[in-house]
Amino acid sequence: EVRVEDDRTGLSVETLKRAFADNLFYIQGKFPQIASKNDFYMALAYTVRDRLLRRWLNTAETYSRNASRTVAYLSAEFLMGPQLGNNLINLGIYDQVNQAMQELGLDLRELLEEEEEPGLGNGGLGRLAACYLDSLATLEIPSLGYGIRYEFGIFDQDIKDGWQVEITDKWLSAGNPWELPRPEWSVEVKLGGHTEKRADEHGNFKIYWVPNQVVKGIPYDTPILGYKTNTANTLRLWKAEAVESFDFYAFDSGDYLGAVHQKTVSENISKVLYPNDNSAQGKELRLAQQIFFVSCSLKDMMRIMEQQKVPLEQFPEKFVIQLNDTHPSVAIPELMRLLVDEYDMPWEKAWGITKQSFAYTNHTLLPEALERWPIGLFGKMLPRHLEIIYEINKRFLDEVRMKFPDDTDRLRRMSLIDESGERYVRMAFLACVGSYSINGVAALHTELLKKDVLHDFYEMYPEKFNNKTNGVTPRRFMVLSNPRLCRLLNSKIGDEWIKNLYELKKLEAFVEDPEFRRQWREMKLEIKQDVADYIKKTTDIDVNVNSMFDIQAKRFHEYKRQHLNVLHIITLYNRIKANPDIDITPRTFLFGGKAAPGYYIAKLIIKLINSVGDIVNRDPDVRDRLKVVFLKDFNVKFAQRIYPSADLSEQISTAGKEASGTGNMKFALNGAITIGTLDGANVEIREEVGAENFFLFGLTTEEVYALKKEGYQPWEYYQKDPELKLAIDRIASGFFSHGDPKLFKPLVDHLLGNDQYMLLADYRSYIDTQDRVSEAYRDIDRWVRMSILNVARMGKFSSDRSIRDYCEDFWKVQPVNIELKE
Ligand code: 26Q
Numbered sequence: 001e002v003r004v005e006d007d008r009t010g011l012s013v014e015t016l017k018r019a020f021a022d023n024l025f026y027i028q029g030k031f032p033q034i035a036s037k038n039d040f041y042m043a044l045a046y047t048v049r050d051r052l053l054r055r056w057l058n059t060a061e062t063y064s065r066n067a068s069r070t071v072a073y074l075s076a077e078f079l080m081g082p083q084l085g086n087n088l089i090n091l092g093i094y095d096q097v098n099q100a101m102q103e104l105g106l107d108l109r110e111l112l113e114e115e116e117e118p119g120l121g122n123g124g125l126g127r128l129a130a131c132y133l134d135s136l137a138t139l140e141i142p143s144l145g146y147g148i149r150y151e152f153g154i155f156d157q158d159i160k161d162g163w164q165v166e167i168t169d170k171w172l173s174a175g176n177p178w179e180l181p182r183p184e185w186s187v188e189v190k191l192g193g194h195t196e197k198r199a200d201e202h203g204n205f206k207i208y209w210v211p212n213q214v215v216k217g218i219p220y221d222t223p224i225l226g227y228k229t230n231t232a233n234t235l236r237l238w239k240a241e242a243v244e245s246f247d248f249y250a251f252d253s254g255d256y257l258g259a260v261h262q263k264t265v266s267e268n269i270s271k272v273l274y275p276n277d278n279s280a281q282g283k284e285l286r287l288a289q290q291i292f293f294v295s296c297s298l299k300d301m302m303r304i305m306e307q308q309k310v311p312l313e314q315f316p317e318k319f320v321i322q323l324n325d326t327h328p329s330v331a332i333p334e335l336m337r338l339l340v341d342e343y344d345m346p347w348e349k350a351w352g353i354t355k356q357s358f359a360y361t362n363h364t365l366l367p368e369a370l371e372r373w374p375i376g377l378f379g380k381m382l383p384r385h386l387e388i389i390y391e392i393n394k395r396f397l398d399e400v401r402m403k404f405p406d407d408t409d410r411l412r413r414m415s416l417i418d419e420s421g422e423r424y425v426r427m428a429f430l431a432c433v434g435s436y437s438i439n440g441v442a443a444l445h446t447e448l449l450k451k452d453v454l455h456d457f458y459e460m461y462p463e464k465f466n467n468k469t470n471g472v473t474p475r476r477f478m479v480l481s482n483p484r485l486c487r488l489l490n491s492k493i494g495d496e497w498i499k500n501l502y503e504l505k506k507l508e509a510f511v512e513d514p515e516f517r518r519q520w521r522e523m524k525l526e527i528k529q530d531v532a533d534y535i536k537k538t539t540d541i542d543v544n545v546n547s548m549f550d551i552q553a554k555r556f557h558e559y560k561r562q563h564l565n566v567l568h569i570i571t572l573y574n575r576i577k578a579n580p581d582i583d584i585t586p587r588t589f590l591f592g593g594k595a596a597p598g599y600y601i602a603k604l605i606i607k608l609i610n611s612v613g614d615i616v617n618r619d620p621d622v623r624d625r626l627k628v629v630f631l632k633d634f635n636v637k638f639a640q641r642i643y644p645s646a647d648l649s650e651q652i653s654t655a656g657k658e659a660s661g662t663g664n665m666k667f668a669l670n671g672a673i674t675i676g677t678l679d680g681a682n683v684e685i686r687e688e689v690g691a692e693n694f695f696l697f698g699l700t701t702e703e704v705y706a707l708k709k710e711g712y713q714p715w716e717y718y719q720k721d722p723e724l725k726l727a728i729d730r731i732a733s734g735f736f737s738h739g740d741p742k743l744f745k746p747l748v749d750h751l752l753g754n755d756q757y758m759l760l761a762d763y764r765s766y767i768d769t770q771d772r773v774s775e776a777y778r779d780i781d782r783w784v785r786m787s788i789l790n791v792a793r794m795g796k797f798s799s800d801r802s803i804r805d806y807c808e809d810f811w812k813v814q815p816v817n818i819e820l821k822e
Contacts, residue, residue, distance in 0.1 A: 013099050090475060549588050
């Protein structure tokens with residue numbers, strides 16, 4: 001019997017080759033001889049997409065038949081990273097495709113490099129959303145991600161003369177093979193205008209919102225495959241366009257240019273991602289983005305319910321809406337508006353439904369990142385929502401009065417409207433009142449929310465508060481990014497760990513095996529060699545692969561203290577200059593990360609790193625014992641390349657400032673040892689891997705508070721510690737800036753002036769701990785043991801564990817098995 005595999009579904013190497021050639025010809029319209037690398041990438045992407053469509057449609061069909069309870073994950077950011085490699089892994093066809101490409105004379109790794117990644121997020125919060133979608137699909141949980149299809153994602157970073165330069169991210173310019181537009185499910189969103197009270201046809205008085213702008217949202221769907229399951233969930237991103245009526249209006253009125261202008265105004269809404277991480281700017285367009293995607297998403301959920309014939313009263317049984325920070329929290333008044341104004345539901349009933357539907361995740365303790373909207377701006381864009389918020393607030397404050405009589409200060413503190421000066425809507429408070437669950441993203445973070453930022457709300461609703469420690473997906477951040485590690489792991493403990501990360505525990509049995517340790521060490525060396533080649537190619541800097549790779553890769557922010565790391569580098573440099581023959585453990589310092597374009601000090605820290613690098617890397621006295629490398633344009637693709645190469649992971653934020661961190665997890669899962677403070681998830685990582693396998697330094701959160709209270713004097717630390725003084729003096733003197741003392745003056749002033757993030761207080765502890773790190777690295781066998789034990793004990797930090805916790809604790813959703821049929 002001759003069986004021919006279908007070109008669109010077959011998985012044999014022969015069929016894959018045939019399908020690839022077919023797509024190259026019929027979709028890209030090219031013969032192989034003249035095809036570009038992008039043509040080959042596209043042909044392969046379509047070949048893979050064909051192979052996941054059946055899963056996708058079967059999943060959608062099954063969900064709609066069962067009307068299963070569904071998680072709607074609302075997020076202004078999804079930092080997905082490249083799709084091709086991940087889809088190959090999750091479909092389980094990486095090896096076949098690799099071979100097919102080889103037989104066609106192509107290199108799969110090169111084609112993977114071709115993909116422009118969708119960088120629709122800033123950092124931790126956006127990447128967490130992406131990891132959670134991966135785990136939801138892998139755990140077969142019905143779920144939809146809802147967000148914005150930004151035309152320009154996070155900017156590309158270039159470095160010119162040591163400074164960051166931003167370049168617009170044109171990720172869509174070569175086309176996106178992973179999305180399908182679904183124009184038939186477009187919805188309209190109203191903005192601006194005013195409200196009117198009028199009688200309806202039955203003579204009942206009702207509120208009508210008369211907007212002055214209407215925009216259309218068009219959904220673009222991307223499949224989210226589970227790892228080796230049949231599940232393919234959906235990420236639905238909304239693109240803003242003008243409604244057609246404006247085109248007609250142009251003909252009617254003759255105001256052609258006016259109508260075209262309206263069109264660009266509408267399209268602006270999904271034009272660009274705001275590039276701020278952990279800082280909220282009250283910009284009008286940002287609020288328009290939020291109501292736009294939230295309103296589209298809620299109307300989409302209602303459409304789905306109608307199609308599945310689920311009555312609106314059962315909204316909380318059909319959907320649980322997870323709010324990824326407050327960015328989508330305007331969903332609370334928007335759902336109220338839809339139910340009360342558009343579906344004529346009584347307020348109490350609508351409020352009952354709303355409160356049962358939302359759950360809120362907080363991601364920050366930084367005051368400047370808590371969203372507040374000036375009343376004027378809010379009311380101008382969302383007049384009806386402001387009225388609804390006032391009503392929610394009135395009823396809420398009555399509730400507070402009942403529970404805490406005669407406590408006017410508490411009412412003032414808890415009001416959804418901040419009236420201390422200019423009036424603001426406090427979005428975190430709105431999210432607390434409108435949700436049945438409030439969670440932080442690491443144990444310490446949740447405790448600090450209860451004690452501090454949301455203390456009054458904790459006293460009011462203690463039962464709502466819970467912790468969900470973040471996690472990361474081992475599919476992308478181990479299987480895809482670190483094939484060498486995976487081969488070694490699989491040879492010892494099989495591959496169950498990919499779906500159950502606690503299986504990594506089994507590695508502990510091999511830590512005393514010298515041959516295994518030798519293999520581990522060799523593996524790390526090979527990975528470092530790859531990265532060294534990449535550094536040579538991109539920066540022309542030679543690095544020594546036997547030196548310790550000491551890496552800090554994350555967004556630039558003063559609280560993350562990249563400049564504390566720099567103070568360490570300068571200290572080592574000063575020691576060498578004082579004593580050129582000093583015995584120093586060789587290190588390669590690698591930095592990666594972007595600064596918000598308007599954050600001057602963060603950009604100055606980038607310039608400082610490059611300036612210090614220029615001096616240190618060229619100084620003959622250093623004799624290649626220290627190298628400082630800034631790798632530009634840190635993004636998901638680049639992160640995957642860099643995490644596996646780290647010996648040391650820098651997680652050095654001021655205690656109490658980093659909500660969780662997730663880079664810390666990605667490094668440790670790839671065998672790096674952490675040097676870190678007791679902040680965010682570092683606390684739990686240290687608990688898991690053991691204090692003896694973690695380099696702890698610095699003040700605790702309590703000590704930070706106490707020191708602030710008693711009057712912190714950074715100047716005293718500077719005066720008392722000669723190494724610290726010398727390091728800062730080097731910067732201040734212009735030593736790293738061609739003799740110009742002005743260049744880094746703002747930075748020096750921050751440190752010696754108020755030093756908000758207490759670098760000087762933590763400096764000595766950091767340096768001494770770094771000295772212990774250097775000592776430990778000299779005993780490479782001891783280091784390798786620590787590395788193995790770190791990986792073995794990181795099982796907790798899979799995003800599968802996080803998602804299981806969400807499901808069991810308060811989402812109350814069950815897996816749905818998908819059967820594959822035609
Ligand atoms: C808000 C309003 C206007 C403009 C921008 C913003 C905005 C955008 C992004 C505010 C905050 C963010 C991003 C926050 C973020 O990434 N937080 C990180 O979340 C991670 C996942 O939980 C944690 O691990 C990090 O500790 C936390 O910093």
